[in-house]
Amino acid sequence: RAYIRSASKMMRDRLSPGYLELVRELGKIADAMGLEAFLVGGFVRDLVMSHKNEDFDVVVEGDGIAFARRFAQVHGYRVHSHSEFGTAVIIMEDGFKIDVASARFEYYASPASLPVVETSSLKMDLYRRDFTVNTMAIQINEKSFGTLIDYFGAQRDIKAKAIRVLHNLSFVEDPTRVFRAIRFEQRYGFSIGKLTSNLIKNAVKMDFFRHLSGRRLFSELKLILEDENPIGAVDRMAGYNLLPFIHPDLDFGPEKQDLFESVKEVLTWHDLQFMDDSYMKWAVQFLALFHGFDQDQVDAALLRLEIAPKFHDLFYEHRQYGRQCLYRLEREDKMVNSELYRMLTLLPTEMLLFLLARAKSKKAKRRLTRFLTELKGVACLLSGKTLKQMGIKPGPIYKKVLDAVLDARLDGKVFTFEDEMALAVRLINDANA
Ligand code: CTP
Numbered sequence: 001r002a003y004i005r006s007a008s009k010m011m012r013d014r015l016s017p018g019y020l021e022l023v024r025e026l027g028k029i030a031d032a033m034g035l036e037a038f039l040v041g042g043f044v045r046d047l048v049m050s051h052k053n054e055d056f057d058v059v060v061e062g063d064g065i066a067f068a069r070r071f072a073q074v075h076g077y078r079v080h081s082h083s084e085f086g087t088a089v090i091i092m093e094d095g096f097k098i099d100v101a102s103a104r105f106e107y108y109a110s111p112a113s114l115p116v117v118e119t120s121s122l123k124m125d126l127y128r129r130d131f132t133v134n135t136m137a138i139q140i141n142e143k144s145f146g147t148l149i150d151y152f153g154a155q156r157d158i159k160a161k162a163i164r165v166l167h168n169l170s171f172v173e174d175p176t177r178v179f180r181a182i183r184f185e186q187r188y189g190f191s192i193g194k195l196t197s198n199l200i201k202n203a204v205k206m207d208f209f210r211h212l213s214g215r216r217l218f219s220e221l222k223l224i225l226e227d228e229n230p231i232g233a234v235d236r237m238a239g240y241n242l243l244p245f246i247h248p249d250l251d252f253g254p255e256k257q258d259l260f261e262s263v264k265e266v267l268t269w270h271d272l273q274f275m276d277d278s279y280m281k282w283a284v285q286f287l288a289l290f291h292g293f294d295q296d297q298v299d300a301a302l303l304r305l306e307i308a309p310k311f312h313d314l315f316y317e318h319r320q321y322g323r324q325c326l327y328r329l330e331r332e333d334k335m336v337n338s339e340l341y342r343m344l345t346l347l348p349t350e351m352l353l354f355l356l357a358r359a360k361s362k363k364a365k366r367r368l369t370r371f372l373t374e375l376k377g378v379a380c381l382l383s384g385k386t387l388k389q390m391g392i393k394p395g396p397i398y399k400k401v402l403d404a405v406l407d408a409r410l411d412g413k414v415f416t417f418e419d420e421m422a423l424a425v426r427l428i429n430d431a432n433a
Helices: 008-014 017-033 042-048 064-075 121-127 154-159 176-188 194-205 214-226 230-239 254-274 281-289 295-304 309-315 317-331 337-344 349-358 362-375 384-389 396-410 417-432
Strands: 003-006 036-040 056-061 078-082 087-091 097-103 106-109 116-119 137-139 147-150
Touching: 008 017, 008 042, 017 036, 017 056, 017 064, 036 042, 036 121, 042 056, 042 137, 042 154, 056 064, 056 121, 064 078, 064 087, 064 097, 097 121, 176 194, 176 214, 176 230, 214 230, 214 281, 214 295, 230 254, 254 281, 254 349, 254 362, 281 309, 281 349, 295 309, 309 317, 317 337, 317 349, 317 362, 337 362, 337 396, 349 362, 384 396, 384 417, 396 417
Parallel strands: 056 097
Antiparallel strands: 003 147, 036 056, 036 137, 078 087, 087 097, 106 116, 137 147
16 A cells, blocks of 8 residues: 655755746646646655755656647647657757656456456556665646655655665666666665665676676666765675676775775866866776776776777777876976976876876876866967968968967966067078078
C-alpha cells in the first residue's frame, strides 16, 4: 500500500514561482485530457531532501506523447517523441526540457494460473526503477495537486540514509545501476544497504559488466567524476573491485588518492578564480585516474570506454608533452614569461590543471598559476590587419613579427601601440636588409 501525504507546501516553499506555475499548467492539460499525471524520480527525491533539482520527469497514466503534444501546442513549444518507448521531450523556447513518459495499465498473469491481476500503471512504472529513493511521485492534477505517493518506502530510506534496490534482479536488468548506487551514496552521504551491497558484490563476481557497452560505462564514470565528491566514489569503486572493469591494472592506492585530493584543490581554486566551468572536469579526473599508466594501458582503457577520438589528443600527445613541460617547470632555473607562454600555450586547460595538481615544487606551481592567471589571455595590440595597412605583403613574416611583438609584450619590453609599431617596423626592416 502506498504512503500518501501532501507535498504541496513543500512545492510552494522549495520551487521557484515560475516552475510551480509550469507544473500547474502541466496539471491543467492532464485534467483537460482526463489523464492522471505525476512528477516522478530524481525531482521528487531532491524536493523531499531539499536539494536543488529542476529536471522535470512527468509520468502520465495513458498516452504521454499525446499529452506532451497537447501541452506543447497550447504553449507554442516543441516536442520530440519516441513512439516505440511512449516517451517525449517538451522543449521550451529557452531550451528548458521536460521529459514525459507513458505508464499503461498492465495485466499480467501470475504464476500457477491465478487470476489476471490489474495493477496501477504508475506503481508498475515506479517498481521498474533503480533505487527506492527514486520511486516517489507527486500528483499534479488540479484536484489532488501536490499529493506525494510513496509505494516502496522511499521516505523511510531517505530517513535511514540508505540506497536500496527494489528487487534482487535490479543489477541484472541494468548493471550501470551499480555505479549509480555509488554516485547517489556519495552525493547524499548515504550508505548502500546490506542486501544491495551484496548484490553489487555478486554483480562483480558474476561479471555483469562484460556486456556493458563502453559508451554506457563511460557516461556513468563521467557523471561520477563530475559530481561533488569523486574521491569517495572512486574509493568505493575500488572497494567493490570495479576499477578492473575499466582496466585490469587500475588501482586507487594512497599515491593516487593524494593526486585526486590535489586535483580537487586545483579545480576549486580554478573555478573560484575564473568563474568558468567550460572545461571538461571529468577529463582532468581521468588523467589522474590513469596516472602511472603507460601508453598501451591508456590505449586499452580508452578503447574499453569507447572514448571518442576527439578526446584522444589529451591522453596521447598532450599527456606526453605535458610530462616534458612539468619536468622543465620543476627544474629549469630561469624562464622568462615569453618562454613560459610558448611552452604552455600548446596545452589545453584540462592538462594545465592536471600539471598544476602534479607539480611538486613552489617554483613549478608558481609558473603554472602565472601562466593561467596572467599570461594566457595576453594579446598584442598590433594585428595582421595593422601589418596589411602598413603595406606589408602577407606571408610568413606576419607570424614572425606578431610572435615577436607578443613575446616583447609578455616580457614587459613594449607597452603602448606605438612601442609595438616601432618594434614591428624594426623587425621588418631587419628582415628586408
Ligand atoms: N533510472 C533507472 N535506472 C537507470 C537510470 C535511471 O531506474 N539505469 C530511473 C531512476 O529511477 C531515475 C530516473 O530513471 O530517478 C531518471 O534517471 P536520471 O535522470 O538519470 O536520474 P536522476 O535520478 O534524475 O539523477 P540525477 O540527479 O543524477 O540526474
